[in-house]
Amino acid sequence: MQLTAMRNRHARCYGFRHRSTQGFRGTRAASFAPLGVICFVVLLGQGFVAQAEDYFLIIGGGYNPRGNQASLEANVLFFEQVLREEHKSPRTTAVFFADGYDDTADVQALKPETLPPGPLTKLLTSLHSRGGNSLNVEYRNHRIPNVAGPISPKHIESSVRRMAASLKTGDRLVVYATAHGEEAKGKNKHNTLISCWNGEKISALEFSRWLDEVPEQVPVILVMAQCYCGGFANTIFESVDEHEPLSEHLRCGFFAQQYDLAAAGCRPDIENDEEYSSFFWGAFAGRSRNGRPMPNVDCNADGKISFAEAHAQAVIASDTIDIPLRTSEVLLRRYSRIAGYEHRGMPKTDEPDDRVAAGDEERKRRAETEAKSLSPMLGSVEQLIDKSSPDVIRTVTEICKQLSIGTTADVSQVFERYSADSREFQNVRRSGWRGRRGRSSGRRELREEIGEKWPELANPSQWRTSELLASREQEVVFAEIQTLPSYDRVAKYLSDREENAAKLEQLELRDVKYQRLINTLEAIVLAQNLPLVADKQVVQRYQAMLAVEQQTLQ
Numbered sequence: 226m227q228l229t230a231m232r233n234r235h236a237r238c239y240g241f242r243h244r245s246t247q248g249f250r251g252t253r254a255a256s257f258a259p260l261g262v263i264c265f266v267v268l269l270g271q272g273f274v275a276q277a278e279d280y281f282l283i284i285g286g287g288y289n290p291r292g293n294q295a296s297l298e299a300n301v302l303f304f305e306q307v308l309r310e311e312h313k314s315p316r317t318t319a320v321f322f323a324d325g326y327d328d329t330a331d332v333q334a335l336k337p338e339t340l341p342p343g344p345l346t347k348l349l350t351s352l353h354s355r356g357g358n359s360l361n362v363e364y365r366n367h368r369i370p371n372v373a374g375p376i377s378p379k380h381i382e383s384s385v386r387r388m389a390a391s392l393k394t395g396d397r398l399v400v401y402a403t404a405h406g407e408e409a410k411g412k413n414k415h416n417t418l419i420s421c422w423n424g425e426k427i428s429a430l431e432f433s434r435w436l437d438e439v440p441e442q443v444p445v446i447l448v449m450a451q452c453y454c455g456g457f458a459n460t461i462f463e464s465v466d467e468h469e470p471l472s473e474h475l476r477c478g479f480f481a482q483q484y485d486l487a488a489a490g491c492r493p494d495i496e497n498d499e500e501y502s503s504f505f506w507g508a509f510a511g512r513s514r515n516g517r518p519m520p521n522v523d524c525n526a527d528g529k530i531s532f533a534e535a536h537a538q539a540v541i542a543s544d545t546i547d548i549p550l551r552t553s554e555v556l557l558r559r560y561s562r563i564a565g566y567e568h569r570g571m572p573k574t575d576e577p578d579d580r581v582a583a584g585d586e587e588r589k590r591r592a593e594t595e596a597k598s599l600s601p602m603l604g605s606v607e608q609l610i611d612k613s614s615p616d617v618i619r620t621v622t623e624i625c626k627q628l629s630i631g632t633t634a635d636v637s638q639v640f641e642r643y644s645a646d647s648r649e650f651q652n653v654r655r656s657g658w659r660g661r662r663g664r665s666s667g668r669r670e671l672r673e674e675i676g677e678k679w680p681e682l683a684n685p686s687q688w689r690t691s692e693l694l695a696s697r698e699q700e701v702v703f704a705e706i707q708t709l710p711s712y713d714r715v716a717k718y719l720s721d722r723e724e725n726a727a728k729l730e731q732l733e734l735r736d737v738k739y740q741r742l743i744n745t746l747e748a749i750v751l752a753q754n755l756p757l758v759a760d761k762q763v764v765q766r767y768q769a770m771l772a773v774e775q776q777t778l779q
Contacts, residue, residue: 409484560759
C-alpha cells in the first residue's frame with residue numbers, strides 16, 4: 226500500500242492519477258509494420274496481451290464561466306461513473322476541466338425553478354425573454370473530483386507527453402473531449418479547434434503532433450463531442466491533411482459532429498441528456514446519463530459492447546442536430562470511390578483521380594479499369610446491408626424505421642424522399658423568417674400596457690418576486706391581461722412561433738436522420754470498393770482501424 230501511495234503521488238506530479246498495480250514505464254517497443262499492427266490489434270481484441278493498461282485523458286468544460294455549462298460537468302461525472310462500473314482493468318486517468326483546481330465559481334447551472342406554474346407565469350416568461358428562452362442561471366465551482374488541472378494547452382500537452390512516455394505494447398490511450406469547439410481558422414478546413422479556458426485554443430494539428438509522441442503500435446481512441454469535432458478525425462493523416470499520407474500511428478475515433486457543423490449538448494441544465502457522448506458511454510452502462518434504459522445495444526449478441534456498437538447507439542438514439550462520424554469513414558471517403566456517384570465532395574469515378582500522376586498513362590488505364598468494376602449505389606437497402614457488420618445493420622435498420630422507410634425500398638427512393646423532405650424543411654425555415662420580417666410581435670406594447678396597471682410585472686428584474694404570481698392571483702390577473710389591446714396580437718404571435726418552431730425542429734431532425742442514413746449506406750459501398758482502388762497498406766490500415774472499433778471499454 227505504501228508503494229502504491231508513492232506511485233499515486235508521483236502520478237499526480239505528472240498531471241494524471243495512476244490506478245494500476247504497475248509502475249511507470251518509459252521504454253517504447255519497436256514499431257510494427259502495417260500487417261503487424263493488424264495482428265497486434267487482433268491479439269489485443271482477443272485478450273492475448275498480458276498486463277495491458279488503459280490511459281484515459283478527459284478534456285472537459287468551457288472557455289469561461291458563461292461558456293462552461295453544467296451539462297459538460299455532468300458528462301465528465303457520468304463517464305467517470307461508467308469507468309468505475311464497467312472498466313475493471315488497470316487504468317490511469319487524467320481529467321482537465323474548466324479552471325482546474327481554482328476554487329472560484331466556474332460552472333453555469335440552472336437555478337431550481339421557484340415560480341408557481343400558471344398562465345401568467347408562462348406569459349411573463351415569454352415577454353421578458355429573448356427568443357422564447359428565459360434562463361435563470363447561477364454560478365458555482367465545479368464538482369469534478371481529483372481534477373488534474375485546467376483545460377489549457379500547456380497542461381494537456383504535458384500530460385499527453387508523459388502518458389506517451391509510459392505507454393507500452395498492449396496499452397491503449399483513450400481521449401474523451403466534452404467541451405466547446407471552433408471552426409478552422411486557416412487554409413486547412415479540418416484543422417478545427419478545442420476552446421480552452423481563458424481564450425486559449427488547441428488545434429487538431431497541434432493535438433496530432435502531441436499524439437505523435439505515442440508509440441506507433443499503441444492504439445489511440447478519440448471520442449469527441451465538441452462543436453466541429455469532426456476535424457480531429459483527420460489526425461489519421463499527416464499534418465491533419467487528407468492530401469497527405471496516412472499517419473504511421475494507429476488512431477481511431479468517434480465524433481459527434483462533422484468538421485463544419487456545430488454540435489448539440491451544451492446546456493446549463495442537466496435534465497436533458499440528448500447529447501452524443503451520453504448515448505455513447507451510456508451504451509456500455511445500459512443507460513443514458515440521466516438513467517434512460519438502452520436495450521438491444523449488443524448487436525452481435527456476444528455479451529459485450531464494442532466501441533462500434535456504442536457509436537451505433539448514439540447515431541440511432543440521439544434526437545439532435547449531430548451527424549456523427551468515425552475515422553474509418555474518413556479514410557474511406559479519402560481513398561475509396563462509388564461507381565457513378567458523387568456526394569459530400571467525393572469525386573466521380575469518371576473524373577481524373579488526383580492521386581494519379583498526370584503523365585502516368587499506365588496507372589490511369591488501371592484506374593479506369595478499376596472504376597468499371599466498382600460497386601454502385603444501387604439496389605435495395607437490405608441488399609446493401611446484407612454482408613455488413615451487426616452494428617451497421619442495426620444502424621441502417623433502426624434509422625429506416627424512424628423515417629418510415631422499409632428496408633426493401635430501393636436506395637433511389639431514399640434519395641427521392643430525402644430531397645422532398647429537405648425542400649419542405651428549407652421552405653418552412655424560410656417562410657418562418659419571412660413571416661416575422663417587418664411585423665411587430667406586440668410584446669413591447671403589451672409590456673407597456675401591463676406596466677400601467679402592474680408596474681412590477683413589467684419590470685424584468687422584479688416580476689419574478691411579485692405576489693401577483695401566487696397561484697390564487699394568477700387566474701384573476703391573467704384574465705384582465707387578456708382584455709388589453711395588444712394581448713390578442715401577442716397570443717397569436719407566440720402561438721405561431723411555437724407551432725413553427727415545433728414543425729421546424731421535427732423537419733430538421735428528419736433531415737439529420739436522412740444524412741446519418743445516407744452516410745452509413747455510402748460507407749458500406751465505399752468499404753466494398755476500397756480494395757479495388759487503394760494500396761495494400763491503406764486497406765491494412767482500414768482493417769486495423771475496424772479491429773480497434775470492435776474492441777470493448779474493458
